[in-house]
Amino acid sequence: MTIHMKMQLIVLPFFALLLSGATFPAEPMSADSVKSLLTNNTMNCKNLKKDEAFTSYYRGDGTVTKLTSNEEKSQGKWRVADNGQHCQDWGKEDGECCHPVFDKGNGTYQKFEDGAPKAEFTVTEGNPKGF
Numbered sequence: 133m134t135i136h137m138k139m140q141l142i143v144l145p146f147f148a149l150l151l152s153g154a155t156f157p158a159e160p161m162s163a164d165s166v167k168s169l170l171t172n173n174t175m176n177c178k179n180l181k182k183d184e185a186f187t188s189y190y191r192g193d194g195t196v197t198k199l200t201s202n203e204e205k206s207q208g209k210w211r212v213a214d215n216g217q218h219c220q221d222w223g224k225e226d227g228e229c230c231h232p233v234f235d236k237g238n239g240t241y242q243k244f245e246d247g248a249p250k251a252e253f254t255v256t257e258g259n260p261k262g263f
Contacts, residue, residue, distance in 0.1 A: 175255055196208045240253070
């Protein structure tokens with residue numbers, strides 16, 4: 133295999149990805165931006181790693197209510213760390229989990245874990261499900 137062919141194998145998939153319209157967030161959202169986005173609003177989320185959908189309402193007092201697609205309701209606590217990471221604690225053994233949030237620029241957001249998208253979500257203003 134010539135060097136030219138090897139370069140094509142490396143470069144062509146990269147250009148195909150660029151032409152597909154896929155975008156990659158450059159920087160995570162700031163703490164103020166994440167707080168403003170979630171406080172007293174509803175997250176409509178899909179956990180990409182577990183292939184599970186859920187809805188969560190984030191109250192200004194730091195409490196959160198989550199409803200899974202199986203109609204299971206959970207109560208927890210949430211906060212935004214100084215570095216902008218969205219943190220949640222559902223009272224389980226693993227304790228608080230924090231993830232950076234990225235704005236995809238189209239009304240969709242992603243939370244990352246270990247350099248890869250963990251969850252994708254949209255936000256609805258207020259508490260339409262009455263949590």
